[in-house]
Amino acid sequence: MFPDWFFAPDYALARLVVSHLVAVIYTLAFASALRQFRGLLGERGLTPIPRFLASRTFRQAPSIFHFHYCDRFFAGVCWSGLTISVALVVGAGDVLPLPATMAAWLVLWLIYVSIVNVGQIWYGFGWESLLCEVGFLAVFLAPSSLTPAAPVLWLLWWLLFRLEFGAGLIKMRGDRCWKNLTCLYYHHETQPMPGPLSWYFHHLPRPMHRVEAAANHVTQLLVPFLLFAPQPAKNVAAAIIAGTQLWLMVSGNFAWLNALTIVLAFGAMDDGLLRHALPIPLPSALPPLWYDIAVALLFVAMAALSYFPVRNMIGPRQVMNRSFNRLHLVNTYGAFGSVTRLRHEIVWEGTRDHRLTPETVWHPYEFRGKPGDPGRRPRQYAPYHLRLDWLMWFVALSPRYGTSWLPNFVDKLLKNDPTLDRLLRRNPFPDDPPVFVRARMFRYRFTTPAERRDTGLWWHRELVGDFRQPVRLRRPARTR
Template sequence: MEWFAAPEYWLARSVFQRGLALVYLVAFVSAARQFRALIGAHGMTPVPAHLARVPFRAAPGLFQWHYSDRMFARVAWGGAALSAALVAGLGDLVPLWATVPLWLLPWALYLSIVNVGQTWYAFGWESLLLEAGFLAAFLGNDTVAPPLLTLLLLRWLLFRVEFGAGLIKWRGDRCWRDLTCLYYHHETQPMPGPLSWYFHHLPKPLHRVEAAANHGAQLFLPVLVFAPQPVAGLAAAGIIVTQLWLVASGNFAWLNWLTILLAVPAVDTAFLSSAPAHGQTPVWFAVVVVAVTACVAVLSYQPVRNLLSHRQEMNRSFNAYHLVNTYGAFGSVTRTRYEVVIEGTDAQRLTEGAVWREYGFRGKPGDVGRLPRQFAPYHLRLDWLMWFAALSPGYARPWFPQLLTRLLANDPDTVRLLRHNPFPDTPPAHVRARLFRYRFTTPRERRATGEWWHREVVGPYGPTVSGR
């Protein structure tokens, strides 16, 4: 069984597992704090209505047997508690036979959430977390050396994440091929961060270097993670550096951090510390790992076919368990930023003199004088979907009218998702949504006004909604 074990990667395994558990913790807390207004029994897209349309085989999970908001909260907070215990090292304190189901439990709990999350959970990093979490169960614990096959499966996942993203860019928007996409991306990305204004104003030649470096990091380095050491480790380190650049320049939930963690097992950390003594790998564990490897190989057919296709899809799961998915991001880059701004008034009659007050969101741009905040790896789901709503009203049709209706009632769960409610005591009489064109201010405008954004009205986003 010498070929099966890779003891030199024991530290990389520990870093990966503890880091993954921390991402799980963030994901579960995010779900627990936001679900009532989004998908709760009385939310914008209620889980019970969704389950009435979707059978178990299409969306397996605990909630297929029973759903209540109390049960969802218990699943989310229970998953958070379990994740915290794994961060603290619980997986290394129990026998190997208990470690495998211990890691599969948060995967099963989060799968149950994702499979009822509907559009609010339709992000590639949800599937990425589930796939990485499933593979983590077969890395073992401190009682045995890391299995080489599982380490290779993690590299295969890293390859699909990065190479898929690189291909979708090269095949997609022309600006990726002429290296001009970064002229726009920092300004038009879904949720800018506190440094995005500064990234946007970097010299254009440097933006072209950014784009070229992105192609190298996503189309060249992923191939090298399968090379012998130290080449694989150096390639993984290059991926980590580019992901840290993305962390600094925007807010992409846990996508970048999870990609960084996936690169860690490709780094030979033996030079940092000698491997501790490990016990012999049990035959049953080796058989399970081989079986999982074979399963991943079979399930890889569709993702590989997708990678080779000129009609490549982004972020798709080919099975209801979100295993061996296809990934990709920003195949096209928007040139102009639009934002939906929601306003309310307590005026009973709508006249030209009615005073409209703006609702403030936590992450998405609104107040032109407010510096964008850093929220990642925490995921602000409503803010993200508001970006999509500005691009396509049809995308928001299933939930946006319900959002306005809930604001008219000052619904506590919905208001809790916002940074600022201009009607804290009495609900507004009317609410409306308007579409604005946003752009970053120039350095000269910033010095003169103190504002980070400049905006101008495009027009109404929809009809005004009235309450009382």
């Protein structure tokens, strides 16, 4: 019934790579949720899901947790998603019947959309919506025994185009430093969570930073159009995008944004290129008619939903990382339209002294990823996502990012709350909670090579002032 152009036998290996790697990203996402949800979103978390659900209808935030929520149920749902994603990583989707494979992917998508829709500020990042959109398209990738459907690949290429081109436009319309090619003078140092190589990237010669910025514009504003060109131009475009994203991965920590973009780039590489790395038999069977009809309907629906992202991209007031529907399908993306020139960090400290004096000794809390101890080298966490660390970076930019959760955060520090403690690298009060907690703002910068040789420190910091005055745990008033 469907013509030959509806099928893409030359992209069987691309489909295989994409499906397995998307399952890997799902595995990381569910592992991150399991590790962090109790402290952030649990019944005793910083922004509890039950409280959020009480103020939202299912239509406002579609989620299976509207039907039931408790921490144990949330954990069970995450374990289910983790189990299915691991099974797909090791190839279960390639041996199951087509309906079962599609059902497995659909369950993963339903679970993750449900989490994102109750995740509040902790799940407000562009890569969360990106995983939802990619995860939905993965439902229609089909097992490796069947010939890929071309419309699904077109939608993957269209997503990659929007991801890159939208990010390029937001930069050109944003900070002037992108136009004069100076943003990378600052970005490696002021990005939310530097990685182990960020110090070295920051100290590259300034002409190299200008080359980085210019290459970014080429990759995001020109190269994406080659995704719709014939081969081998498409292979070249995909390789350039993947290489650029790999550069970003090793220069900083951006959760799974770069990794998932590389996955999408693999989707644009034909078998002639990938066969050198994956010399495996290729499929010959065509999918059943009902599947072809489902793919055709998917393409029409996603094309219609593309109206809003396209209008946003070509409009004068482009926004980034926006979902235009509650299911996070066909979103708009982009990051770092503006680049901060100075890095400020909030350092949280506590003391057991009952009376504060100039001689009071304060002990700092250490976070897993964000800078703290100047002598500690930044760590590599991406593609894993440390949500608390990222939000602390935003709070240093503006306290409004912590309005909904910072008071609860302070209260939990004063109580030595175990769910919050698991999100920290070091609690200086492992046995008894502090009496007072305070927060101070510091200006951080990378040490120069000379300073690094002399002191062994990665960061130099200067006190800016108090972010939060010392507070102690409030005691409930006595009642007669």
